[in-house]
Amino acid sequence: MAKSALQHALRLVASASLVVVLAACKTFSPDAGMDLVAAVADRELRKDVVAVRREDDAFAARARVEGLLARPLTADAAVQIALLNNRALQAAYNELAIAEARMVGASLPPNPTVFLARLSGSLESEIERAIAANILALATLPVRTAIAGDRFYQAQLQAGVETLRVATATRRAYYRAVAAREVAGFLAHAQSAAETAAQLARRLGETGALNKLDQAREQVFYADLTTQLAAARQRAESERERLTRLLGLWGRDLAFRLPDALPRLPRHTERLLAVEIEAIRRRIDLQIARIEVDALAKSYGLSNATRFINLLEAAGVSKTKREAGNDPIRKRGLDVEFQIPLFDFGEVRVREAEASYLWAVNRLTDMAVQVRSQARDAYRVYRSSHDIAGHYLREVLPLRKIISEETQLRYGAMQIDEFALLAEARQRIAATINAIGAARDFWLAQVDLLAAVVGGGADAERDDPGPMAAAEGGARGH
Numbered sequence: 349m350a351k352s353a354l355q356h357a358l359r360l361v362a363s364a365s366l367v368v369v370l371a372a373c374k375t376f377s378p379d380a381g382m383d384l385v386a387a388v389a390d391r392e393l394r395k396d397v398v399a400v401r402r403e404d405d406a407f408a409a410r411a412r413v414e415g416l417l418a419r420p421l422t423a424d425a426a427v428q429i430a431l432l433n434n435r436a437l438q439a440a441y442n443e444l445a446i447a448e449a450r451m452v453g454a455s456l457p458p459n460p461t462v463f464l465a466r467l468s469g470s471l472e473s474e475i476e477r478a479i480a481a482n483i484l485a486l487a488t489l490p491v492r493t494a495i496a497g498d499r500f501y502q503a504q505l506q507a508g509v510e511t512l513r514v515a516t517a518t519r520r521a522y523y524r525a526v527a528a529r530e531v532a533g534f535l536a537h538a539q540s541a542a543e544t545a546a547q548l549a550r551r552l553g554e555t556g557a558l559n560k561l562d563q564a565r566e567q568v569f570y571a572d573l574t575t576q577l578a579a580a581r582q583r584a585e586s587e588r589e590r591l592t593r594l595l596g597l598w599g600r601d602l603a604f605r606l607p608d609a610l611p612r613l614p615r616h617t618e619r620l621l622a623v624e625i626e627a628i629r630r631r632i633d634l635q636i637a638r639i640e641v642d643a644l645a646k647s648y649g650l651s652n653a654t655r656f657i658n659l660l661e662a663a664g665v666s667k668t669k670r671e672a673g674n675d676p677i678r679k680r681g682l683d684v685e686f687q688i689p690l691f692d693f694g695e696v697r698v699r700e701a702e703a704s705y706l707w708a709v710n711r712l713t714d715m716a717v718q719v720r721s722q723a724r725d726a727y728r729v730y731r732s733s734h735d736i737a738g739h740y741l742r743e744v745l746p747l748r749k750i751i752s753e754e755t756q757l758r759y760g761a762m763q764i765d766e767f768a769l770l771a772e773a774r775q776r777i778a779a780t781i782n783a784i785g786a787a788r789d790f791w792l793a794q795v796d797l798l799a800a801v802v803g804g805g806a807d808a809e810r811d812d813p814g815p816m817a818a819a820e821g822g823a824r825g826h
Contacts, residue, residue: 447503512804
């Protein structure tokens with residue numbers, strides 16, 4: 349009776365353990381974790397994302413891309429195309445599916461090991477059977493499952509960061525390409541006017557109405573503008589190709605249309621009184637670092653709990669012995685195997701886990717300091733670049749127009765010579781190119797501000813001289 353009660357109690361314990369183990373198991377989600385990525389894209393970008401894993405997904409994404417390419421490209425349309433068509437981003441979504449598979453695998457209990465052996469001789473034979481299970485793995489399964497869940501959440505956020513990074517890089521490339529195109533268009537008009545003036549100077553020189561000095565000045569002005577235009581067109585093509593790579597386009601899609609000029613400046617800038625707080629609250633890379641700290645904290649607790657046991661396995665053993673001419677003899681029992689901590693008492697693992705945890709804490713703290721600074725700097729650049737671009741638009745260019753008109757009048761009245769007229773033309777060209785560059789810098793600063801608050805920035809592109817450098821240098825160099 350006592351033996352039967354004991355067996356019943358053991359069955360209840362085994363059943364309860366099985367329920368706990370099964371409850372800890374994770375399952376695959378319908379979208380491989382893309383729900384969080386889609387939420388990030390909708391909240392921060394107001395855009396849609398899709399992981400192209402089936403033929404229907406590819407057809408739907410392609411149809412939408414073609415619809416966006418049918419019209420002149422805007423910054424928002426360019427970002428949406430990149431989020432649907434950028435293959436590097438799709439590879440990041442594939443990594444998310446891999447991370448989910450690893451999470452599900454880590455949450456499953458270890459497979460039992462089956463052992464079979466048969467020994468036979470002239471007078472007897474012996475069969476031994478055993479089923480072994482890793483008790484340590486079962487005991488720590490809930491903690492390991494929680495850590496795996498944290499890692500998967502981390503992978504989801506990382507996919508969100510990659511989405512923001514692609515969106516940021518695409519917006520930057522779009523504004524740079526449009527600005528380069530605007531500069532090339534402006535220089536083309538200036539070069540056309542200079543060509544007309546150079547031809548007129550040549551005819552006047554042939555008649556003797558214009559001396560060689562003034563004729564050479566007209567010719568070198570036209571030659572300079574021709575060189576600047578060639579450099580600007582080359583830069584515009586390079587910027588367009590950079591945008592093309594981010595959009596993931598090729599073949600007939602390369603004929604997409606860009607506007608001739610940048611958008612008009614907004615009348616007012618955004619006022620962010622608590623930009624640091626917003627960045628600390630919304631930066632996704634900070635959330636990833638926080639998860640890293642939590643996961644290492646759980647891992648540290650796990651290391652403490654198992655520091656004296658490296659392997660513990662329990663096996664149910666069943667043995668059948670058969671002798672010649674006799675009935676088989678059955679034997680059952682329990683086989684337990686464990687490792688004695690004679691040399692390694694787990695101190696190495698505990699020290700490593702503790703050091704890793706402190707590393708993550710310090711890294712998170714440093715990242716918070718960096719994020720605050722980046723947010724302050726991005727907001728400062730955003731406000732000042734708007735002021736600079738507005739100053740060019742409201743003050744510099746109107747004054748340059750007045751000076752140009754007055755210079756033309758005085759030249760027509762023969763109050764100034766050809767050299768003064770050409771000098772004013774060069775200054776007007778330089779001012780216009782600088783104004784385009786200032787407008788471009790504002791739109792880039794707006795992109796960088798969003799990246800500083802939510803993540804996914806592309807700081808490496810900030811120091812690039814941009815499409816204005818060569819043209820501006822040429823305009824001032826003569």
